[in-house]
Amino acid sequence: MHRFPNPSSAVDTIINCFNVLYENIDRDEAFGLFDMQEILVSNGLISSSGATGIRALLKGSNKDLSRDKSYNQCKMFAEIYRFLGWIQSYETALNFTFTQLGDHVASAVDEKPLVEICFLGIEFPNQLIEVSGSYSIRPFASIIKFMSELDGVLSRDEMILGPLSMQDDRDEDEWNTRVELIREFRQKPNDFKKALNETLESRGIKKATAENYTRFPLGALKWLNWAHPVRDKRHYKKSTHTYRITETGKEISAALQSKLDFRLEDYEMLPTESKVPIAKSAFYDILEIAGFDITDIQNEKSEWDQVAQTMLGHKILFSPYQAIAPDELRKIFKTQPPSSKRESIYSPSITYEHRSYEAAYLALNEAEYTVSETHVENTFIRDIEPFLEGYSESEIISKLKSKYSSYNKDKFYPLIGNIFGVLGLDCEISPHGVNSRRWDAVIKSDNDSLPIEIKSPTEELNISVKAIRQAVENKIILQSRKSLENKRPSTSLAVGFDLPANRAEVSQLIDDFKNVFEIDIAVIGIDYLLKLAIKCLRNNYTLSFDELSTKAGIIND
Incomplete structure (x- = not known):
């Protein structure tokens, strides 16, 4: 089975981190994982050891790099960027430089068309990354083709047993056998479970580990709008959590049929004189399809295309x-290797001894980075970080509540999403005006979701009965439309600035909804969220999805 790294299943996060690296590393410089740590962690794009920013970077330092969480997260980011073609190794495996393809991702006004092609372009084996095993696959193209041939649906476990476990996905016999096997297993779930377990056991992979390997591709399928999670009763013996191909996914599948699946092994068999023009033709085809202007090299491209x-x-x-x-x-492509190595401010050795901590903090704090507002994932981190040292919990909450007390919905809703993000939860704010997404935000897990009704302090200072009713509506609509996976027992959240003024009335209404509709509502004020965030950042605490999903009533602690 191919093993995808999972630094983040959110493609936006992967792109944002790449763009921040590109903005802060000179194009002609080589860079390493410590450079990535310095830039991404100290600027709050990834966290470490229950902290964010510079404190996270220094607190997480470890002589044993296998125990350095942010180092290994950066290592996974680097692997993704390499197989997407945005960076490449230089001189050593963990020393990198940007590529021409990466240049275009960073400069694109809308990078999504180019990123989409990059996902289709992923192939193994390649000459960029060593992978264990002798398989030959183009994973994302195979996933969407499997889905098309299997009635437009493919579950996570079917993905594991199917396209991600192929020995050669261009072998027609193996392909057809695997497709028909999965089709047959849909009516024999016990046989499918047995076959999956035997496959994983033979490869020394635990089921939970295999599931983790699918987080990245499943996140990408949703981001690319190729497939979305649904419950399917039609194609399976019993209702199954699966992924259904979208119209965009169908268009991608059709487009794949019109192209020759050309891979490294085919390139290596070309006559020497044909390799350069064919490589150039392929690269500039990608840029042209993605919307880049290639007029300047059109004459040359015509010659390459002819070859x-x-x-x-x-x-x-x-x-x-x-x-x-x-x-x-x-x-x-007649490009030059990097002319120098980036001069890093950070390496783990500077914090092995406590006496060097302050000097390291000052050096990192004085460094100047370019982080465009569009790439800053969590502005809440910038708000809270100055108070984490030297202020009590109550003082921090008081200062931040004062700051947020005048926030309207345009500021308050993203703030709530950012706080949940600090707690380690995947919270997505719904765009305004999208009627199919009635809820203001949603917290997602692999197989469940929690809709959130949010009230900013300019809408209502105290959470009212209206917010409770709307939280119930959110749950009903989510259960009815099935636009996201949602378990019936999971709670629906109402989040606002202050808890209800008339708690007895709200509590009675929550009890009534529970008794009549069997729907749990959890009411949360910003004091509670700030308290959890402080605990998270100071004490390496995270709030699990399962813990939040079982809460009900007015939450104080």
Whole structure:
């Protein structure tokens, strides 16, 4: 089974972190994982050891790098950026430089069309990353094709047993056998479970680990709008959590049928004189499809395209920066290697001894970084960080409540999402005016979700009975429309500035909804959320989804 890293299942986070790295590392500099740690952790884009920002970077330092959480998170980011073709190794495996493909991702006004092609371009094996096993797959193209051939649906476990476990996804016999096996297993769930367990056991992979490997592809499928989670009763013996292909996914699947699946092994078999024009034709095809202006090289591209057409006879699916070795790519595209190595401010050794902590903090605090507002994931971190040292819990809550007391919905709703993010939860704020998403925000897990009704202090200072009714409506609509996976027993949240003024009335209404509709409502004020955030950032605490999903009533502690 192919093992995808999972630094984040949110593609927006992966892109944001890349863009921040690109903004803060000179294009002609090589950089390493410590540079990535310094930039991403100290600027609050990823957390470590229950802290954020510079404190997180220094607090998480460890002589044993396998125990350094943010170091290993950066290592996973780097692996993703390499197989997406945005960075490549230089001289050593963990020393990197940006690529031409990465340049275009960073400069794109709308990077999504190019990122979509990059996901289709992922192939293993390649000359960029060593992977264990001798399999040959193009995973994302195979996932969407599997889905198309299996009535438009594919579950997480079917993904594990199917496209991610193929030995050669261009072997027609193996492909057809695997597709029909999964189709048959849909009516024999016990046989499917047995086959899945045997496959994983033979490869020494635990079920929970295999599921973790699917977080990245499943997150990408949703972000790309190729597939969305649903419960399906039609194609399975019993109702099953699965993913259904969207219209966009169908268009992608159809487009794949019109292209030759051309891979590294095919490239290596080309005559020497054909390699450069075919690689250039493929690369500039990608840029043109993604909306970049390639007028300046159109004449040359016509010549490269002619070579490709003569040799291969079809348009090809091939991304050179996701397959070919860096040294050869520099020769093909006549690019220069980095001229220097970035001078890092941070390395773990500076904090091994307590006496160096303050000097390291000052050096990092004085460093100047470019972090565009669009890439800053969590502005709440900037609000709370100055108070974490030297202020009591009550003082911090008082200061921040004073700041937030005049926030309207445009500021308050994202703030609530950011606080839940600090708590370790995946909270998504709904865009205004989208009627299909009645809730103001939603907290998601792999197989459940919690809708949130939010009231800003300018809407109502104290959470009212109206918010409770709307929280009930959110739950009913989510259960009815099934736009997200949602378990019936899970709570629905009402979040506001202050708890209800008339608590008896609200508590009675919550009890009534529970007794009549069997719907739990949890009412949360910002004091409680701030208290949890302080606990999280100071004491390495996280609030689990399961813990929150079982809360009900007016929450004080």
